[in-house]
Amino acid sequence: MPENKNLNNKSKMIGKQSLLFNSPPYIIGASSITGKKEGEGPLGHLFDAVIEDPLIGKETWEEAESEFMKQAAEKAIQKAGLTNKDIRYLLAGDLLGQLIATSFGIAELNIPFFGLFGACSTIGEAMSIGSILIDGGFADKVLAITSSHFAGAEKQFRYPLDYGNQRPYSASWTVTGSGAVVLSKNNSNDGGAIRVKGITTGKIVDFGIKDPMNMGAAMAPAACDTIKSHMEDFGLEAQHYDKIITGDLGYVGSDILIDLLKEHNIDISSNHMDCGKEIFDQESQDTHAGGSGCACSAVTFTGYVLKQLQEGTWKRVLFLPTGSLHSKVSYNEGNTMPGIAHAVIVEAE
Amino acid sequence: MPENKNLNNKSKMIGKQSLLFNSPPYIIGASSITGKKEGEGPLGHLFDAVIEDPLIGKETWEEAESEFMKQAAEKAIQKAGLTNKDIRYLLAGDLLGQLIATSFGIAELNIPFFGLFGACSTIGEAMSIGSILIDGGFADKVLAITSSHFAGAEKQFRYPLDYGNQRPYSASWTVTGSGAVVLSKNNSNDGGAIRVKGITTGKIVDFGIKDPMNMGAAMAPAACDTIKSHMEDFGLEAQHYDKIITGDLGYVGSDILIDLLKEHNIDISSNHMDCGKEIFDQESQDTHAGGSGCACSAVTFTGYVLKQLQEGTWKRVLFLPTGSLHSKVSYNEGNTMPGIAHAVIVEAE
Secondary structure, X not given: OOOOOOOOOHHHEEOOOEEEOOOOOEEEEEEXXXXXXXXXXXXXXXXXXXXXXXXXXXXXXXXXXXXXXXXXXXXXXXXXXXXXXXXXXXXXXXXXXHHHHHHHHHHHHOOOEEEXXXXXXXXXXXXXXXXXXXXXXXXXXXXEEXXXXXXXXXXXXXXXXXXXXXXXXXXXXXXXXXXXXXXXXXXXXXXXXXXXXXXXXXXXXXXXXXXXXXXXXXXXXXXXXXXXXXXXXXXXXXXXXXXXXXXXXXXXHHHHXXXXXXXXXXXXOOOEEEHHHHOOOHHHHOOOXXXXXXXXXXXXXXXXXXXXXXXXXXXXXXXXXXXXXXXXXXHHOOOOOOEEEOEEEEEEO | OOOOOOOOOHHHEEOOOEEEOOOOOEEEEEEEEEEXXXXXXXXXXXXXXXXXXXXXXXXXXXXXXXXXXXXXXXXHHHHXXXXXHHOOEEEEEXXXXXXXXXXXXXXXXXXXXXXXXEOEOHHHHHHHHHHHHHHOOOOOEEEEEEEEOHHHHHHHHOOOHHHOOOOOOOOOEEOOXXXXXXXXXXXXXXXXXXXXXXXXXXXXXXXXXXXXOXXXXXXXXXXXXXXXXXXXXXXXXXXXXXXXXXXXXXXXXXXXHHHHHXXXXXXXXXXXXXXXXXXXXXXXXXXXXXXXXXXHHHHHHHHHHHXXXXXXXXXXXXXXXXXXXXXXXXXXXXXXXXXXXXXXXXXXX
16 A cells, blocks of 8 residues: 655545545554353454353343453553553443443543444444544544443344244354454554554445344445445555455355455455454354354454464455444334444554 | 644643644534424524424334434535535434434435444534544544434333323433534635534543433533533633533533532533523423433534524533433443533634
8 A cells, every 4th residue: 555645634535435544553452351152262262361251240241241341441451551541532332222331341441432333343433533533643542442242232132042042044143252452653562563554434335134133144235335445445456455354244244245346346255354254163163154243353353363463474454344233123113234344454564 | 712823733632631623623514403392492493494293204213213313414414515425424323222313314325424322412422523533634524413302212211102101300301303513624604614623522420320310410420520621621711611501411410510510619600501401491391301312412502502603692612412321221230320421612703
């Protein structure tokens, strides 16, 4: 990608819906705290902490999710060598109605807070706004964080666990955990720098899918739209990236995405990766279409993707978490499930 | 307020949690679409449209709220003399779980979208992030919008209307409607300019209030915290502003706020205004503690406050919508109701 030499702020806007930062923020800390099942998956050894107790010592699923988020926030701040007071803004959200996992999870941090909702794309939205704050000189350091919890999500969106509902193969498994990223104006890492170079902000895309047991199909058109816009805005080919990483399309949605993009002559079949496919072992863990939930892309990014960039396995990736913008009410009222995907360019220097 | 002469971006950050913009965004368009009850209130003649049918031609309360938002978005864009394509970002949110009023309301606009949740403070959050995008050179024009609906909110947070629950006098009445603001890098109004000069972003403040029929008491401590931080950050006295305008504290919460601030030697008793107290006539409309909901502060700001600034009645105001960050689930699980308040400095030039 060409460097943006124009420092008068005018050229940050690229094409119709992208930004290229003048002073790309550094990722100086990140954390991943997950549940037991995630710890038993292929990426389990990479997470900062794997908590055996799904209630993490709390009394409700919602309080448990808050606790995952609290621990992930503290871990990321600590790994960045900072304290709460160094963080100017907190960008955070979760899947629960009125973001209660977030509100009760991060209140104690006492940091100015923007609440975000992008469903499972929230970490992409949080990193986008966080990068804007830093590149624009509005903050020196911000924390982007999100969470999800299998039991809380099932209770809210589908069926209580006790009901023992059968899950179709197109259904995904909500990841329990929380992932956090500390973005900074200056680098403080000993090793190489990892920076957010730009973003492509998603639009709401609605293909009319109505089945919450097949969220991959609902989100794939949004991922397609954002990737297509990204390539057009920057004038890039898909092969520019070592990996194009979607959030939680899973096995069903990933196949659809690859097919949809081919219709636009964009071939990501060789460099596409989906966090929902990586985080669980489909065969042995009985997770059907793969992982989902805000934490799916967040902990896969912080636990796995960042390490590949740090170790030089990959040099640049396009990370685009995907979200399905439905609720229990909208589903019960017969509405569709619109999708959204927020893309973030992350590069190792 | 002193002008910010330092254009190298370093001095945008003021104190611990405020920003002063180098190129304060202009408000070049705004809209207010409300329901019948709001139209019958003291501000009714000021709104762009008052819709008699609470379902606004739709089949559900949620779809109705989406329609209010759609019409408010279109009206604001039209009043700014723009089309959808001129808007670079949409900053939007509502009270419904997973923001379904927003997702289904603004999908057709086809604009890159950041979903926000600040409960009834959402218009303050949206105007804050919108102003950041413009001041930072990330957008030329953005739309900040939010909505709420009395029937949808009662159904979600309290009791179905058909149940005929009695409302205590501390309960507020959710405003039906939607308010939108178009922020721009350049002024295009014929009259004087109205600009967002700066912001103070709220923290989550939890005083342990647990009664969703008394949200004013839950939000007043957050409003107090943001006002106190604002005055400290900028070194201002409360009398600097012609009006300090809270969102929806109502009669109960406003009294608490004034008392709380007096403990910090800040006296806003002479220049405080609360949108929740303005929008309904307490006696004749049976609205008890006053109006609430995301639309309460949004339509009062766009319908009433902006006109006072345009007409020169007021020169500068501090607008701080307030939100109660609870959900039906958090309430049923015995949790508290944390509050938040996002302050925006709006001045006429």
